[in-house]
Amino acid sequence: MKKVLVLGGGFAGVDAATHLRKRGYDVTLVSDRDYFYIYPTSIWVPTGEASFDDVKVSLEELRDAHGFTLLVDGVGTIEAKANRVTLASGKVIDDYDYLVVALGAHKMKHPGIEHTLSICGDPRESLRIKERIDALVAKGSGKVAFGFGGNPKDTSAVRGGPGFELFFNLHELLKKKGVRDRFELTFFAPMPKPGARMGDQALSMMDTMFARADLNKHFGKKIKRFEEDGVVFEDESKLESDFTMFIPAGDGHGVIKASDLPTSEAGFVTVNDYSEVVIDGEVSNVYAAGDVAALEGPEWRAKQGHVAEVMAKNIAFNIAARDAGKAERKGYQEHLNILCVMDTGSGAGFVFRDDKKAFMMPMPILGHxxxxGWGWYCRNSKLGKVPRLPGL
Structure with a gap:
């Protein structure tokens, strides 16, 4: 039985391990956390609508459900050409036949970033955000600024959706507490039209939603630095804030940048359509999926969980086809689209975009x-308790 080493316990890593096990491979999954974190539903942890345990799944449970070997450890170095991975503990793994890299991304570093918290960062930051929100609610008033940044070297690495979702959920929470009129809520971003990748209709609907909820916008100015009491922009203007939630754009993972893997300008692993890594002109035994990979495609492309899942499933198929001597391969390009249910606390908007169309459909109440329901499905389908949706 051939061995596959999977690095990363997120959407790409867990699905790669799961699908490879279904195809009979001996799989070892390495993760620096002992749980799989459901980032899309973590937006409710800061508002108290979900607990931290609600949005994580034990990797031991997933191991028991699917039969892979689990190592809770960090990754120290990757030497692809030498077929060797050294873990943070010092353990060396060099007996694998295939390597699947799904480590995710690191974040862009902004001066003063320590004065912010991110809903897309370390999972436990969601609990710290809750503490800050609870403190402001107890105080009864305040100025709050939420935002996200960009990576000029890779437009697919921007993740603003969760910021908008948490922003609207905070608005609803303050309404329920009866203190919304005592808070100044501002959303900021360096680009003139944040969310433009969702399409013109979505942008128009977002403008309407901001106006109806009396939410402020501060767009089109580059961020110079963060301070304890606000955000300073390139023209030295300042957005005052008692609490700042900021999602930096993704940047190449430090371990990847230090490895001998081929990377894009932004430090993401370069792959072909089949998620194969080409080294020295030859298709290697290394594959990459999810945020760690450099996605090719249209300007609006985005690194999302469902794309990571497709890449992971394709990798399992492609490895099996390769071992069987078959020429067929499956690629991720045909599955590139933006697909999300953007929650607002009182409803949601269904967002979809591909090369042919782009739209946002409001779903009052039901969307929330x-x-x-998707969060329940995600947890239970990963554990194999309910069938996966077709295509996943």
Whole structure:
């Protein structure tokens, strides 16, 4: 039985391990956390609508459900040409036949970033955001600034959706507490039209939603630095804030940048359509999926969980086809689209975009519960308790 080493316990890593096991491979999964974190539903942890345990799944449970070997450890170095991975503990793994890299991304570093918290960062930051929100609610008033940044070297590495979702959920929470009129809520971003990748209709709907909820916008100015009491922009203007939530754009993972893997200008692993890594002109035994990979495609492309899942499933198929001597391969390009249910706390908007169309459909009330249902589905389908949706 051939051995596959999977690095990373997120959407790409867990799905790669799961699908490879279904195809009979001996799989070892390495993760620096002992749980799989459901980032899309973590937006409810800061508002108290979900607990931290609600949005994580034990990797031991996933191991028991699917039969892979689990190592809870960090990754120290990757030497692809030498077929060797050294873990943070010092353990060396060099007996694998295939390597699947799914480590995710690191974040862009902004001066003063320590004065912010991110809903897309370390999972436990969601609990710290909750503490800050609870403190402001107890105080009864305040100025709050939420935002996200960009990576000029890779437009696919921007992740603003969760910021918008948490922003609207905070608005709803303050309404329920009866203190919304005592808070100044501002959303900021360096680009003139944040969310433009969703399409013109979505942008128009977002403008309407901001106006109806009396939410402020501060767009089109580059961020110079963060301070304890606000955000300073390139023209030295300042957005005052008692609490700043900021999602930096993704950047190449430090371990990847230090490895001998081929990378894009932004430090992401370069792959072909089949998620194969080409080294020295030859298709290697290394594959990459999810945020760690450099996605090719249209300007609006985005690194999302469902794309990571497709890449992971394709990798399992492609490895099996390769071992069987078959020429057929499956690629991720045909599956590139933006697909999400953007929760607002009182409803949601269904967002879809591909090369042919782009739209956002409002789903009052029902949309919120649809996303709740998706969270249940995500947890239980990963554990094999309910069937996966077709294509996944």
């Amino acid at each position: 519960w649809m996303k709740k």
